[in-house]
Structure formats: structure tokens, C-alpha cells
Amino acid sequence: MRVKIGEVAQQADVTIDTVRFYERRGVLPAPQRLASGYRTYTPATVERIRFARRLQQLGLTLDEVIDALHAAERGDARCASERWRLEAVLARIDAKIAELEAGRRDVAAVLRSCDAGACVFAPAQVPDAPTRTTRSGAPTRAAVAPAARTARGRAPRGVS
Numbered sequence: 001m002r003v004k005i006g007e008v009a010q011q012a013d014v015t016i017d018t019v020r021f022y023e024r025r026g027v028l029p030a031p032q033r034l035a036s037g038y039r040t041y042t043p044a045t046v047e048r049i050r051f052a053r054r055l056q057q058l059g060l061t062l063d064e065v066i067d068a069l070h071a072a073e074r075g076d077a078r079c080a081s082e083r084w085r086l087e088a089v090l091a092r093i094d095a096k097i098a099e100l101e102a103g104r105r106d107v108a109a110v111l112r113s114c115d116a117g118a119c120v121f122a123p124a125q126v127p128d129a130p131t132r133t134t135r136s137g138a139p140t141r142a143a144v145a146p147a148a149r150t151a152r153g154r155a156p157r158g159v160s
Contacts, residue, residue: 002040002042003040003042003043004039005038008049012045012046014053022049025062025066027066028048028049048069051069058086059089059092060085064088068082
């Protein structure tokens with residue numbers, strides 16, 4: 001039994017645009033077409049979309065999903081052969097966690113500065129803060145207190 005794109009999208013819980021995008025990117029093979037030009041799909045297409053979405057939810061990039069699907073099609077996809085993909089996802093998650101923890105430390109340091117009276121939102125109150133301004137009279141980035149800079153040397157979001 002063959003179904004049209006709208007039915008596939010509904011059964012896979014995605015949009016029609018997602019189905020078309022997956023076709024363009026190679027997640028799905030090119031569908032057969034009726035004489036009228038309508039795309040038609042097999043029920044296996046729905047399962048392939050669901051599997052691709054699950055892999056994306058796990059954190060695989062679309063290129064990694066496509067590669068994993070091709071490995072499955074060849075019949076050489078096993079936990080042992082595909083484990084590296086999940087390990088790469090874990091490494092990306094760990095890197096993101098480290099980045100978020102560094103950001104949290106930066107925000108906590110700025111809050112402590114605020115508690116100590118060094119408000120990053122009022123640079124004029126900070127001792128030794130540069131007083132340069134733009135033509136409009138607004139403080140320049142250099143006017144942000146040094147304590148307000150993150151560990152990477154940037155001003156926290158919302159502070160320019």
C-alpha cells in the first residue's frame with residue numbers, strides 16, 4: 001500500500017516540509033510519483049522518519065543520522081560498529097555542560113560583585129572604571145567594570 005506525503009507526515013508526526021527536507025538531504029530515498037506528480041510512499045517511510053527523529057533526539061547531527069541510516073541499509077549497523085556515534089554525542093554534551101558551568105560561574109561572580117557594591121549596570125560607580133563614551137554619550141564597552149568581564153574576557157550578556 002502506498003500513501004501520499006500528507007499521510008506520511010501525519011503518521012510520523014512531522015510536517016510535510018520535514019518530509020520534503022528529509023528527501024532533499026538524503027534521509028529518505030526519492031519517492032515514486034503518480035502520473036499526476038504526487039509523491040507516494042511505503043509504510044516503511046514512516047518508520048524511517050521516526051528512527052531518524054529518534055537519532056536526532058539523542059543528539060546525532062543530521063549528517064550522522066544519514067550515515068547511520070546508510071549503515072543500517074547495508075546491514076552493517078550494530079551496537080559495536082555504531083557506538084562511536086553515541087560516544088561523539090556524549091562528548092558534545094559534556095563540552096556543552098562544561099561551557100554552561102563556566103557561564104554559571106561567570107554569572108555568579110558578577111552577582112557577587114553586585115553584592116559587594118560593584119554594579120555592572122552602573123559602571124560609573126565602579127572605581128577606576130574608564131569613562132569613555134560614544135558620540136551619543138553612552139558608555140563604551142571599555143566602561144564596563146573589569147570584574148564584570150567573564151573568564152573569556154567578554155562582557156556578560158546584556159552588558160555592552
